[in-house]
Amino acid sequence: MSSLPPAAFPQREHDSHKGNFGRVMLCGGSRGMAGSIALASIAALHTGSGLVSAAIPDRCLETVASFHPCLMTIPVADDAQGRFSVDAITTLAPSLDRFDAWGCGPGMTTGEGSMRIVQHVLQATKLARVFDADSLNCLAKINWGQQPPLNHHHLVLTPHPGELSRLTHVDAKNRDLQIEAAQNLAAHHHVTIVVKGGPSVVVDATRRWTNSTGNPGMATAGSGDVLTGVITSLLGQGLSAWDAARLGVWIHGAAGDKAAARHGQAGMTAWELLAELPQVIAAFDSESM
Numbered sequence: 001m002s003s004l005p006p007a008a009f010p011q012r013e014h015d016s017h018k019g020n021f022g023r024v025m026l027c028g029g030s031r032g033m034a035g036s037i038a039l040a041s042i043a044a045l046h047t048g049s050g051l052v053s054a055a056i057p058d059r060c061l062e063t064v065a066s067f068h069p070c071l072m073t074i075p076v077a078d079d080a081q082g083r084f085s086v087d088a089i090t091t092l093a094p095s096l097d098r099f100d101a102w103g104c105g106p107g108m109t110t111g112e113g114s115m116r117i118v119q120h121v122l123q124a125t126k127l128a129r130v131f132d133a134d135s136l137n138c139l140a141k142i143n144w145g146q147q148p149p150l151n152h153h154h155l156v157l158t159p160h161p162g163e164l165s166r167l168t169h170v171d172a173k174n175r176d177l178q179i180e181a182a183q184n185l186a187a188h189h190h191v192t193i194v195v196k197g198g199p200s201v202v203v204d205a206t207r208r209w210t211n212s213t214g215n216p217g218m219a220t221a222g223s224g225d226v227l228t229g230v231i232t233s234l235l236g237q238g239l240s241a242w243d244a245a246r247l248g249v250w251i252h253g254a255a256g257d258k259a260a261a262r263h264g265q266a267g268m269t270a271w272e273l274l275a276e277l278p279q280v281i282a283a284f285d286s287e288s289m
């Protein structure tokens with residue numbers, strides 16, 4: 001291992017069952033971006049979640065389901081473009097608190113159906129949640145940074161610099177100012193934020209942690225979607241937002257390093273990164289860490 005992990009990985013008792021390792025929901029996707037939510041969902045399976053469901057627009061269901069037989073899929077009302085429809089939230093709302101964690105955003109677009117889902121998942125529960133990609137763009141559309149504080153301590157945001165710029169109005173090219181703005185936002189809403197990059201930096205109201213794993217081969221479509229699934233899984237297994245964000249980023253980077261070693265930085269894709277997750281996580285089973 002290139003460095004020590006920042007938090008302990010959840011251990012398994014001999015008599016444990018799948019319900020002990022979290023029921024998680026990954027919500028997102030749309031026609032043309034079904035792969036994003038499939039990557040996130042499969043990443044959650046490989047990070048140890050006992051039960052993973054993907055809530056997706058109806059016409060993406062077969063596509064997403066066919067990626068992995070262990071994944072459960074929940075068909076949700078969609079519109080003619082294959083995006084969540086304005087009625088989608090009525091399917092999702094009753095089951096919200098049946099899960100231990102929700103990850104929301106990859107590939108979901110910022111249409112009205114997504115806006116309603118994001119606002120409901122933001123306000124109607126204190127469940128552990130990850131907001132990524134288009135769910136962050138939905139938050140930017142409601143100017144979330146200026147809204148009254150939430151005090152939702154189990155919320156993790158995972159913006160890349162473009163998404164963070166939409167949320168905070170700080171130029172994506174100004175890394176230092178972006179990290180400062182993320183910390184201000186984290187302090188205002190009492191959340192944890194992963195400021196993605198090489199390296200990624202995790203902030204909350206008072207703390208800053210810089211990751212030591214990862215490489216530029218991870219600058220490839222879908223690698224952030226994998227991270228969403230990893231962090232959602234760790235939240236579902238009971239880690240705090242701060243620990244799930246840091247350990248998730250570290251595991252994700254370590255898998256990226258293994259993928260680069262095997263396939264080269266240019267040759268690897270998020271699919272190869274995903275395939276390395278079990279090897280990284282297997283090392284937590286041994287006492288040699």
Ligand SMILES: NC(=O)C1=CN([C@@H]2O[C@H](COP(=O)(O)OP(=O)(O)OC[C@H]3O[C@@H](n4cnc5c(N)ncnc54)[C@H](OP(=O)(O)O)[C@@H]3O)[C@@H](O)[C@H]2O)[C@@H](O)CC1
Nearest residue numbers: 033034035036106107108109133134160161162172221222
């Ligand atoms: N297989 C699938 O289904 C996949 C589907 N996906 C889904 O696609 C949707 C759009 O998401 P997205 O991230 O591709 O586009 P967007 O939010 O417009 O950001 C790009 C803008 O931000 C800027 N930018 C500046 N710095 C940056 C940085 N370090 N990293 C990245 N961007 C940076 C950048 O600047 P520029 O490149 O012009 O310099 C540009 O202006 C979303 O739903 C997502 O989940 C993907 O997950 C991929 C796999």
Ligand SMILES: Nc1ncnc2c1ncn2[C@@H]1O[C@H](COP(=O)(O)OP(=O)(O)O)[C@@H](O)[C@H]1O
Nearest residue numbers: 160197198214215216218219221222223224225
């Ligand atoms: N140069 C780099 N070095 C290390 N990690 C990187 C680098 N470029 C991108 N990454 C990582 O890859 C992921 C990209 O996330 P994101 O932009 O959301 O991708 P996508 O939306 O395509 O899935 C982040 O975790 C980021 O930290």
Ligand SMILES: [Mg+2]
Nearest residue numbers: 133160224225
């Ligand atoms: Mg992304």
